Each structure stands twice: as C-alpha cells, then as structure tokens.
Amino acid sequence: MITRFFVPFRQLRQQPTIVVDSTGTGAALTLAHWRGAATPALLRDDTSAGSVLRALRQPATPGLAAPAVTANHFDVDGFVGVWALLNPELALEHEHLLRLVATLGDFREINWADPLADQALRLVCWLNAEEKARFYEPFGAPARRRREDEASAEKFEWFLPRFAGVLLDPETGRAAWEPEYLRVSQGVALMQSPATTLRRYPEVGLVVVRTPRPVPYYALFGPTAGADMVLSLYDGQRYEFEYKYTTWIDLESRPTLPRLPLAALATRLNDQELAPHRWTFDGVTDTGPLLRLSGKALTKPQRYADPDQRPIHASSIPAEQLEAEVVAFFRSRYAGIRPRRYWSWAEIREVGGGE
Structure with missing residues (x-):
C-alpha cells in the first residue's frame, strides 16, 4: 500500500x-x-x-x-x-x-x-x-x-x-x-415552506427563487440543482442574480451553456432604475459572478459569503418586471447556442463578444 x-x-x-x-x-x-x-x-x-x-x-x-x-x-x-x-x-x-x-x-x-x-x-x-x-x-x-x-x-x-x-x-x-x-x-425550512416559490426556465438554465428574505447558499441553491443561474427575489424589492460555480469548472455530468457578460443586462436595468444605487456586475471569469444593486463595493470574501451576510439594497423595479427583463435577456442571447461540455475560456469570451 x-x-x-x-x-x-x-x-x-x-x-x-x-x-x-x-x-x-x-x-x-x-x-x-x-x-x-x-x-x-x-x-x-x-x-x-x-x-x-x-x-x-x-x-x-x-x-x-x-x-x-x-x-x-x-x-x-x-x-x-x-x-x-x-x-x-x-x-x-x-x-x-x-x-x-x-x-x-x-x-x-x-x-x-x-x-x-x-x-x-x-x-x-x-x-x-x-x-x-x-x-x-x-x-x-x-x-x-x-x-x-x-x-x-x-x-x-x-x-x-x-x-x-x-x-x-x-x-x-x-x-x-x-x-x-x-x-x-432555518433557511432550508423557509425554502421548503409555502412562502417560497421557484420558477424554472430550463431553456436558459435559470431558476427564479422568490422567498421573503436572504438565506445561506446551502439552503438557497439546494433546490436549484441542475440549473446554472439563480435570480433571487426577496421582499422589499431586493434582488440578486448569480452565475453558479457549475459554469466556472468543467462539469462532467451534464452539458452547460457558456457564461455571458452581464454589462448589457446591467445597462438595461440601470435605464429603468430610480433607486440611488446602480446595478453592477462581476466578470465572467469570477467564480460566482453577481449582478446586484451596489452600495459600497463588496470584497471577494464578502461576495463569496452567504446572501444573508451582506447588504442587499431595494430596487424601484417591480419583481415581475425584473424577472421578465432577466429572462428575456438570456433567451435572446442564448438563442442558437447549444449546451455542451468542456467550454474553454477562449470560447466563452468569443460567445460573449470578447468581453
């Protein structure tokens, strides 16, 4: 041995x-x-x-x-x-x-x-x-x-x-x-309660979670297995979107779509946003890119930490409107792109227009 x-x-x-x-x-x-x-x-x-x-x-x-x-x-x-x-x-x-x-x-x-x-x-x-x-x-x-x-x-x-x-x-x-x-x-109990609803958009790999308050990732992401993007809609018009780590690595068990740069989506949301904060985003090579209303910029440890451990600011955009914008963005950008395994970073950047 x-x-x-x-x-x-x-x-x-x-x-x-x-x-x-x-x-x-x-x-x-x-x-x-x-x-x-x-x-x-x-x-x-x-x-x-x-x-x-x-x-x-x-x-x-x-x-x-x-x-x-x-x-x-x-x-x-x-x-x-x-x-x-x-x-x-x-x-x-x-x-x-x-x-x-x-x-x-x-x-x-x-x-x-x-x-x-x-x-x-x-x-x-x-x-x-x-x-x-x-x-x-x-x-x-x-x-x-x-x-x-x-x-x-x-x-x-x-x-x-x-x-x-x-x-x-x-x-x-x-x-x-x-x-x-x-x-x-406690977060798992909330996610499994009638207060939480999930809507799935499998054609783009998105799950929309509507739940009263932020919860730890281990609770939030459990029911999203098989999807690679999560849009969280919390009470008080507080929102976060995230690409999961499943699209940073070479996932073996199933094909995935390549990550897309979020600049155009952030611009679209900022055009509608009346709150004092602006929609900001992380690059595609970040381990878990976030799209969120920013106040003070988060450090990498803060972004990696659980959603219930960081501030999430209120938006002026109604939840139904935000969900519609996000879904429409990915449906449009992923049109004609087929999921597969083993995307290279060069291929991901090419799909995203070099961003």
Whole structure:
C-alpha cells in the first residue's frame, strides 16, 4: 500500500506529486475539475474530490503511485480530495458521504432527501467554522498580505489529522458546526415552506427563487440543482442574480451553456432604475459572478459569503418586471447556442463578444 503525504504547493516539483483541485507544471497526476485541467478523461467528475475517488477505484492509474499530494488553495472540495488520497480505505468506505460534502462545499447544492445530507452539512459547517476561527475566511489571504498557495498549507496541516474523527463521530465537532448548521437549517425550512416559490426556465438554465428574505447558499441553491443561474427575489424589492460555480469548472455530468457578460443586462436595468444605487456586475471569469444593486463595493470574501451576510439594497423595479427583463435577456442571447461540455475560456469570451 502506498503511504502518501501532503506537501505545500511550492514543493510540487521536488518529488513525484499528485495535484488536487489545482493545476501545476510537473504534476505526476492532476485530479481537478478546473476548466482545461489535465485530468485523465476516465477520471473526470463534477468535483475534484470525485475525480480522486474515481482514481482510488482504478489503482493502475498512471501517476497515482506518486507519494506526495498537494493543492494550491484550501476549500472543502480540494480538502476532501487531498484527505481521500491520504486515507484511501476510509475514503472509499464513506465515498457517498464525501461526494455529498464536496458537492455541497463547491456548488452549494444538496438533495435534502438524501439520508446522508444532514451529516454532510455538519461536516461542511465544521470545516467552515474551524477554518474561519483558526485561520482566515475563503479568499482572505491577500488581505493578510499572504499568498493563498502558501498560507493554505497551514490549514491542510491542521485539518488532515482531525477530519476522520469528525467524519466518524460528528458530535465531537458540534461546538464548531452547530451555529452555521442551525442557520442553514432555518433557511432550508423557509425554502421548503409555502412562502417560497421557484420558477424554472430550463431553456436558459435559470431558476427564479422568490422567498421573503436572504438565506445561506446551502439552503438557497439546494433546490436549484441542475440549473446554472439563480435570480433571487426577496421582499422589499431586493434582488440578486448569480452565475453558479457549475459554469466556472468543467462539469462532467451534464452539458452547460457558456457564461455571458452581464454589462448589457446591467445597462438595461440601470435605464429603468430610480433607486440611488446602480446595478453592477462581476466578470465572467469570477467564480460566482453577481449582478446586484451596489452600495459600497463588496470584497471577494464578502461576495463569496452567504446572501444573508451582506447588504442587499431595494430596487424601484417591480419583481415581475425584473424577472421578465432577466429572462428575456438570456433567451435572446442564448438563442442558437447549444449546451455542451468542456467550454474553454477562449470560447466563452468569443460567445460573449470578447468581453
């Protein structure tokens, strides 16, 4: 049996190394869902952890015998992949649960009817809480004048020897996971209540969620699985639109439409907006581009944080009118474009007119 060990990303070329949820020159094997990553075709999966689990079931995979494992950042999906390579037997024993954890962590999606969904949420909330309490929030390294590929190594070194204990007995981590778990559970209850309605526009991959107040992503995105855009309509004419992370990576399970630049849609909404704020948007290469009324510009950590953790300003545009504008924009721009797998960033920019 191979005994593997974790190395910081800067040590990638010092020994044969498997790269997880990242790309790097000189990798013995890449197991990542990043767009254009050199993951072997038979190992492609929606999550990087999923590719790792596929590889563990194919021990003859070239490069899998490399003793070192690394990643250039810390997040739930990447961590699960790294941990699984270091703990292969336990990982395969809990494969379904680990797949749920990775998907919830990266896409914020989960089927709450799954018998292991609750345990997956507890594990993700534990990872989130301990990461923020002991280190820094996701995308927070630059504000601390540190490189993510270097600073994240400290997170791996702390979590790797501790994760199995919480995996096998979540109660040992209750003090950490419970606050976020309860907040998400309240959001799930709201999303499943008569106060929330969903309208689906599958021809453009959009789900419109109408619910009284912002909720955590784990609650908001759960029922939107299979779609790649979410328009959230909250009471008080507060709105946000978002491209999900499913269109940042090479999704394996289904074809997708390419992201479109949001400048023209923002201009159209600003032409109608009477509120003091302006509609602003993120570029197509952002992990989760938002279109929203801006006040003070959000930092990347704030944009990554849950909708109920940031200000959402009131618009003068009625909800029905806003929904109609968004749907009409994407129906028009996606006309004649067929969904497919493995869009390159160059192709995405070409579809968007070079923006």
